[in-house]
Amino acid sequence: MNTEILTIPQAAKFCSVTRMTMWRWVKAGKIKSFVTPGGHHRIAKSDLEDALRGHGIKYISRQLDASPRILIVDDEPLIVQGLQKLFTRKKCEVETALNGFEAGVKSKEFNPDLIILDLVMPKMDGFEVCRFLKSNESTSHIKILILTGYSTKENRSEIMEAGADAFIEKPADNKEIIQITKDLLKDMNWVRLNL
Incomplete structure (x- = not known):
């Protein structure tokens, strides 16, 4: 799995928030994303970390393959x-x-x-x-x-x-x-x- 480019669910898990919360942040422009040719949003992990720090949003980072x-x-x-x-x-x-x-x-x-x-x-x-x-x-x-x-x-x-x-x-x-x-x-x- 390429953990440098994240899907919305992966980004939400990384930040320990719901998918809907991550989607709202992307739609509001708080987090930079790009759209694939298939129409799916993707987020660069570095952009996600920068955006969270820049907006003062507290998050708890988890490895994407972490145990439950x-x-x-x-x-x-x-x-x-x-x-x-x-x-x-x-x-x-x-x-x-x-x-x-x-x-x-x-x-x-x-x-x-x-x-x-x-x-x-x-x-x-x-x-x-x-x-x-x-x-x-x-x-x-x-x-x-x-x-x-x-x-x-x-x-x-x-x-x-x-x-x-x-x-x-x-x-x-x-x-x-x-x-x-x-x-x-x-x-x-x-x-x-x-x-």
Whole structure:
């Protein structure tokens, strides 16, 4: 992969923003791009870095072929340990949090691609965490997978309205968790997505 010339999705991943945000920056002229004969926008990596610095836009650079980053948030240590083991074996970078407040802090520091989130936790529940992350431009791109033992119709509806991307009921099968993770992260196009 030529990482000196980026597609819109690659540029968005490099900056850890959504594709739509990157597209808006290109359309607004904040980032210089060129159009291929096939009509696709491309961005020189050096132009992207210059534009971001010039406009004072904060970004977190990631290698385009980096392993997925997953933040596991649950107040049950055994579930956290099991999921951590599962995703570490799959060559993912994994961080954990035991409550919603810690999840908010770690989502900014760790910049995960996916958060596996419990609904019922101390300090800040999964509903609040999901709404907070999806309403914040710097974290709205993060995929959120809800994993909960409280799978009522009302909870499922409320969490999807809060912005969650998928929902699994506990106890969940590892194969099901991996398949949903693959589906949520399919647009990332990682070279080493070893799921």
